[in-house]
Amino acid sequence: MNLAEEMEQLARRSREASHALAQLATAEKNAALLAMADALEAGIEPLQAANREDLQVGESLGLTKAMMDRLALDPKRIRAMAQGLRDVAALPDPVGRILDDRTRPNGLRLQKITVPLGVIVIIYESRPNVTADAASLCLKSGNATILRGGKEALNSNRWIARTMVEAGRRTLGERFPDAAIQVVPTPDRAAIPALLSLTQYVDLCMPRGGEGLIRAVTEASKVPVIKHFKGVCHIYVHAGADLNMAIEILDNAKTQRPSTCNAAETVLVDRDVADVFLPKMAARLASKNVELRADPAALALLSDPAVAYPASLVPATDSDYDNEYNDYILNVRVVEDLPHAMAHIRRHGSAHSDAIVTGDAQVARRFLAEVDSAAVYWNVSTRFTDGGEFGMGAEIGISTDKLHARGPMGLEELCSYKWIGVGTGQVRA
Amino acid sequence: MNLAEEMEQLARRSREASHALAQLATAEKNAALLAMADALEAGIEPLQAANREDLQVGESLGLTKAMMDRLALDPKRIRAMAQGLRDVAALPDPVGRILDDRTRPNGLRLQKITVPLGVIVIIYESRPNVTADAASLCLKSGNATILRGGKEALNSNRWIARTMVEAGRRTLGERFPDAAIQVVPTPDRAAIPALLSLTQYVDLCMPRGGEGLIRAVTEASKVPVIKHFKGVCHIYVHAGADLNMAIEILDNAKTQRPSTCNAAETVLVDRDVADVFLPKMAARLASKNVELRADPAALALLSDPAVAYPASLVPATDSDYDNEYNDYILNVRVVEDLPHAMAHIRRHGSAHSDAIVTGDAQVARRFLAEVDSAAVYWNVSTRFTDGGEFGMGAEIGISTDKLHARGPMGLEELCSYKWIGVGTGQVRA
Numbered sequence: 001m002n003l004a005e006e007m008e009q010l011a012r013r014s015r016e017a018s019h020a021l022a023q024l025a026t027a028e029k030n031a032a033l034l035a036m037a038d039a040l041e042a043g044i045e046p047l048q049a050a051n052r053e054d055l056q057v058g059e060s061l062g063l064t065k066a067m068m069d070r071l072a073l074d075p076k077r078i079r080a081m082a083q084g085l086r087d088v089a090a091l092p093d094p095v096g097r098i099l100d101d102r103t104r105p106n107g108l109r110l111q112k113i114t115v116p117l118g119v120i121v122i123i124y125e126s127r128p129n130v131t132a133d134a135a136s137l138c139l140k141s142g143n144a145t146i147l148r149g150g151k152e153a154l155n156s157n158r159w160i161a162r163t164m165v166e167a168g169r170r171t172l173g174e175r176f177p178d179a180a181i182q183v184v185p186t187p188d189r190a191a192i193p194a195l196l197s198l199t200q201y202v203d204l205c206m207p208r209g210g211e212g213l214i215r216a217v218t219e220a221s222k223v224p225v226i227k228h229f230k231g232v233c234h235i236y237v238h239a240g241a242d243l244n245m246a247i248e249i250l251d252n253a254k255t256q257r258p259s260t261c262n263a264a265e266t267v268l269v270d271r272d273v274a275d276v277f278l279p280k281m282a283a284r285l286a287s288k289n290v291e292l293r294a295d296p297a298a299l300a301l302l303s304d305p306a307v308a309y310p311a312s313l314v315p316a317t318d319s320d321y322d323n324e325y326n327d328y329i330l331n332v333r334v335v336e337d338l339p340h341a342m343a344h345i346r347r348h349g350s351a352h353s354d355a356i357v358t359g360d361a362q363v364a365r366r367f368l369a370e371v372d373s374a375a376v377y378w379n380v381s382t383r384f385t386d387g388g389e390f391g392m393g394a395e396i397g398i399s400t401d402k403l404h405a406r407g408p409m410g411l412e413e414l415c416s417y418k419w420i421g422v423g424t425g426q427v428r429a
Numbered sequence: 430m431n432l433a434e435e436m437e438q439l440a441r442r443s444r445e446a447s448h449a450l451a452q453l454a455t456a457e458k459n460a461a462l463l464a465m466a467d468a469l470e471a472g473i474e475p476l477q478a479a480n481r482e483d484l485q486v487g488e489s490l491g492l493t494k495a496m497m498d499r500l501a502l503d504p505k506r507i508r509a510m511a512q513g514l515r516d517v518a519a520l521p522d523p524v525g526r527i528l529d530d531r532t533r534p535n536g537l538r539l540q541k542i543t544v545p546l547g548v549i550v551i552i553y554e555s556r557p558n559v560t561a562d563a564a565s566l567c568l569k570s571g572n573a574t575i576l577r578g579g580k581e582a583l584n585s586n587r588w589i590a591r592t593m594v595e596a597g598r599r600t601l602g603e604r605f606p607d608a609a610i611q612v613v614p615t616p617d618r619a620a621i622p623a624l625l626s627l628t629q630y631v632d633l634c635m636p637r638g639g640e641g642l643i644r645a646v647t648e649a650s651k652v653p654v655i656k657h658f659k660g661v662c663h664i665y666v667h668a669g670a671d672l673n674m675a676i677e678i679l680d681n682a683k684t685q686r687p688s689t690c691n692a693a694e695t696v697l698v699d700r701d702v703a704d705v706f707l708p709k710m711a712a713r714l715a716s717k718n719v720e721l722r723a724d725p726a727a728l729a730l731l732s733d734p735a736v737a738y739p740a741s742l743v744p745a746t747d748s749d750y751d752n753e754y755n756d757y758i759l760n761v762r763v764v765e766d767l768p769h770a771m772a773h774i775r776r777h778g779s780a781h782s783d784a785i786v787t788g789d790a791q792v793a794r795r796f797l798a799e800v801d802s803a804a805v806y807w808n809v810s811t812r813f814t815d816g817g818e819f820g821m822g823a824e825i826g827i828s829t830d831k832l833h834a835r836g837p838m839g840l841e842e843l844c845s846y847k848w849i850g851v852g853t854g855q856v857r858a
Contacts, residue, residue: 019775023799102820108809110819115801117831203831224653224832245854252856346448368849370452372544380537380852389857390539390848391531402546402632402845403653404833416831419819420797423809425674427681428818 003186007194010146010182011201014119017177018144022116024175026093029140032168032176033089037082039167040132040160044075050159051128058152063126070126071153081132081160084394088136091393094411095142108423114415116142118203121195122396123148123217125209128156135164135181137396141414144180146195146202151187158183196221203416208397211324226409228400230324231261231352233382236341236367238358239270243277245379246357247284252381253355255288259326261398262353262385266321266331268341271297274334278302281332282309290328293320297334321348338363345371351400353382374400374407432615436623439575439611440630443548446606447573451545453604455522458569461597461605466514468596469561469589473507479588480557487581492555499555500582510561510589513823517565520822523840524571537852543844545571547632550624551825552577552646554638557585564593564610566825570843573609575624575631580616587612625650632845637826640753655838657829659753660690660781662811665770665796667787668699672706674808675786676713681810682784684717688755690827691782691814695750695760697770698727703763707731710761711738719757722749726763750777767792774800780829782811803829803836 001009024032040047051073058071100112120143122134131147138145149157161183168176184191196205196217205225207217214227235253237246253264269277278301285292291312294302302309316331321344323331335341345354355377356367364378375385385407387395392410399405405413430438453461469476480502487500529541549572551563560576567574578586590612597605613620625634625646634654636646643656664682666675682693698706707730714721720741723731731738745760750773752760764770774783784806785796793807804814814836816824821839828834834842 019799019801022801104818104820108813108818118801219651222648224830226832242854248854248856256857364851368851370448372448372451372547373847375848375850377850378852379854380850381856383857384537384850384855385848389533389537391533401653403655406845407848416835418802419804419814419836421804421806421809421813422793422797423807425671425677425808426813427677427810428685428812 003188003190004194006186007191008198008201010184011119011195011198013179014144014146014182015201017179018116018118020175020177021139021144021180022095022142024142024172028172028175029093029142030089032171033085033136033139035167035171036136036164037085037089039163040078040082040085043159043163044078047078047156047159047163048073048075050155053155054128054153061152063152067126071128073128073156077129081129084129084133085136088140088394091140091411093140094415097412099417106426108421108426111420112417113420114412114417117414117416119144119146119201120414121146121148121202121205121223123192123205123207123209123213124150125213126150126153128153128160130208131157131160131183132164134396135161137394137411137414139180141411143414144177144182146182146184148184148192148195154183154187158185192217193220196223199223206397226397226399226401226403226405228261228352228398230350231263232266232322232324232348232350233262233264233352234266234268234345234349234354235264235382236268236345236354236356237270237273237277238338238341238356238360238363239272240360240363241273241357242359243273243280246277247280249355249357249379249381250281251284251288253383254285254290254330255328256381256383258328260383261324262382263326264330264382265323265325266333266348268333268335268344269298270341271334271336274298275301278332279307282307285330286310288328290330292330292332293317294332295334298332302332324350338366342367342370345373349373352398353377353385355380355382374398432617432619433623435615436620437627437630439613440548440624440627442608443573443575443611444630446608447545447547449604449606450568450573450609451524451571453571453601457601457604458522458571459518461600462514462518462565462568464596464600465565465593466511466518468592469507469511469514472588472592473504476507476585476588476592477502477504479584482584483557483582490581492581496555500557502557502585506558510558513558513562514565517569517823520569520840522569523844526841528846535855537850537855540849541846542849543841543846546843546845548573548575548630549843550575550577550631550634550652552621552634552636552638552642553579554642555579555582557582557589559637560586560589560612561593563825564590566823566840566843568609570840572843573606573611575611575613577613577621577624583612583616587614621646622649625652628652635826655826655828655830655832655834657690657781657827659779660692661695661751661753661777661779662691662693662781663695663697663774663778663783664693664811665697665774665783665785666699666702666706667767667770667785667789667792668701669789669792670702670786671788672702672709675706676709678784678786678808678810679710680713680717682812683714683719683759684757685810685812687757689812690753691811692755693759693811694752694754695762695777697762697764697773699770700726700763700765703727704730707761708736711736714759715739717757719759721759721761722746723761724763727761731761753779767795771796771799774802778802781827782806782814784809784811803827
């Protein structure tokens with residue numbers, strides 16, 4: 001069997017499994033998830049053994065220390081994975097919700113009801129905990145999952161998926177399909193385009209990782225992809241802002257966790273308040289050793305001997321404004337007014353999360369209406385764009401696309417719907 | 430300027446127009462639509478002149494009589510187009526609906542609010558009335574439209590789009606962008622892949638037409654496509670059916686308008702009632718001269734001298750079950766029971782519209798739950814799958830996809846959403 005045939009068989013099995021999964025009752029899915037959590041906790045030793053093989057692979061591949069750390073599973077991380085499954089079991093079932101219910105003049109009753117999407121491919125990088133996390137969300141929403149993690153995590157990922165499926169079988173017997181959760185069994189990179197050409201079996205692909213991975217997947221895929229290229233988020237400090245609030249929001253958005261996609265990369269400051277705001281900001285960010293990349297106006301103010309920004313301060317290049325640093329680096333730009341700030345965001349933003357700080361409600365309303373991002377904020381840190389913070393309970397990713405789902409994606413976003421029409425012999429005139 | 434550059438300029442202008450369109454108030458959009466309707470009616474003569482040029486092109490291309498008829502615009506059709514615009518003006522604005530409104534424990538208020546998708550490309554075949562129809566639905570939902578009709582309709586399409594834009598400008602002045610409605614100005618086929626590679630400017634492509642067109646567009650596109658490959662719809666006559674009701678539903682689903690995608694192509698009949706149902710069905714369908722393609726069991730019953738089906742009766746081949754005939758042809762198959770009927774639909778159906786006729790509620794509920802089609806019906810003709818019949822007021826197409834929209838797509842389905850977060854200085858802990 002060649003690779004294309006192998007992928008076709010894999011995907012066809014997922015498609016068949018998806019029909020069975022779509023019919024599981026909420027209690028069945030939850031029982032399976034709880035059994036899976038127990039099985040992961042009971043398997044700490046063999047899972048760590050599988051993970052040690054991966055760590056050896058990782059070492060031979062010359063992974064960085066940070067990547068090795070993401071790859072490693074210790075008992076604490078395994079228990080956290082198990083707890084994640086229990087948390088998903090506790091969430092409401094997204095399948096079978098009635099989105100619409102209408103009776104037409106002819107007596108035909110139409111209900112729009114949520115159903116699983118079907119087969120979801122998740123492509124991700126090192127961290128093996130994504131395996132349990134993504135598979136549990138897909139299972140709770142009645143979908144079959146095909147997982148493709150990093151090649152250095154293959155042993156851990158296969159162990160996790162097999163253990164989850166075995167626990168599902170023990171709990172539900174034949175009603176739980178073997179192919180509910182599958183890991184692509186080969187590290188061959190050609191498996192991805194082969195899998196993502198199978199539009200008859202795969203309903204959605206969600207790549208999770210760096211921009212390069214996501215662009216490659218999108219380019220290769222014939223099946224629909226929901227993605228999140230990058231998070232270039234802005235804090236716009238309007239002339240009418242409470243500047244102390246602006247400092248707190250900017251500090252939080254930049255430094256609370258710089259590696260996240262909802263961290264801020266650029267602050268835009270109205271010219272009218274730049275000479276007051278920037279020295280205050282500099283004092284705060286210097287204490288966190290944030291590098292500032294400034295436009296000429298900001299550079300002049302920040303270079304003033306009275307400020308003398310003690311950390312790195314360099315001129316911003318135009319391409320800096322397009323960067324997701326994921327680091328303690330911040331672009332600083334002085335703008336004339338709201339339209340200039342919005343023009344900057346339109347040109348350089350990634351349509352992820354952007355915030356305005358102002359006391360002027362009219363200006364804020366215009367910003368919220370015209371900035372076309374997944375999340376737009378007024379007097380709030382951009383760091384809140386997150387399924388947990390939004391009250392979704394869990395998150396499979398954040399979409400910067402506009403079709404199907406935008407912003408944090410929880411269980412509801414893993415569903416489609418169908419129309420159910422019930423009548424008494426109605427025919428069309 | 431080469432073709433790729435020309436398409437990029439076109440799409441970039443649409444993107445810019447989309448920002449302006451997204452900010453139009455409901456009253457502005459409606460005023461523009463009503464002015465456009467008046468302008469179309471006032472332009473019957475010049476539009477017919479443009480259309481006559483197209484008819485000459487069509488003749489030189491050797492179009493069939495049916496295609497020439499679809500291409501031709503007479504005063505009645507032009508008035509119907511204008512009325513269509515007035516109908517769209519009367520529909521509720523799908524933009525700005527609040528889908529969710531939640532206040533988090535930290536006081537952050539989150540609203541999920543509908544916004545336009547942005548730039549929509551519509552690719553379609555001959556009929557020039559689609560130009561006004563699609564553009565008006567996109568405009569009402571705040572989207573910029575790029576239209577690509579058949580090359581034989583180019584003059585009519587350009588006249589319609591130009592007239593609509595001019596009416597919009599007269600009504601709203603600079604607030605109505607020139608590029609709100611654009612027609613691809615070249616009949617060059619290479620324009621389609623060039624346009625559909627511009628993911629930075631185009632949000633959605635909707636092809637409307639035959640399966641060949643749709644497959645070609647899907648294959649070529651890098652932007653998301655919502656499509657409808659074909660409508661292979663089933664009527665399943667269960668043993669517990671009221672057979673007179675089944676006859677009425679089947680007759681309607683097959684013969685009321687066979688050219689539509691929601692017409693039935695196959696009837697599945699439970700073995701227990703086949704010997705009673707098929708002769709009744711034959712009597713009804715013979716009067717409409719429907720060709721029957723029957724499996725061996727049905728063929729035997731229908732060939733019985735007591736029935737002697739007077740119209741064409743031939744054995745069905747396996748590939749017949751995959752066909753969308755759009756004609757007075759019906760596949761007839763005898764099945765053992767519900768699971769066999771559902772297995773047939775899963776294998777041969779197109780996930781469009783499928784109906785069961787039965788008096789048994791338990792059987793019906795299982796059919797409605799397990800058949801994974803955009804619309805599933807109990808004791809109703811499949812012909813109801815239609816935006817108008819569903820009460821959506823208008824329809825841009827019917828999706829057999831599962832992402833974003835499924836089944837009839839009206840104005841609401843032409844929207845995305847965004848999250849608006851309003852706070853008082855909240856930061857993430």
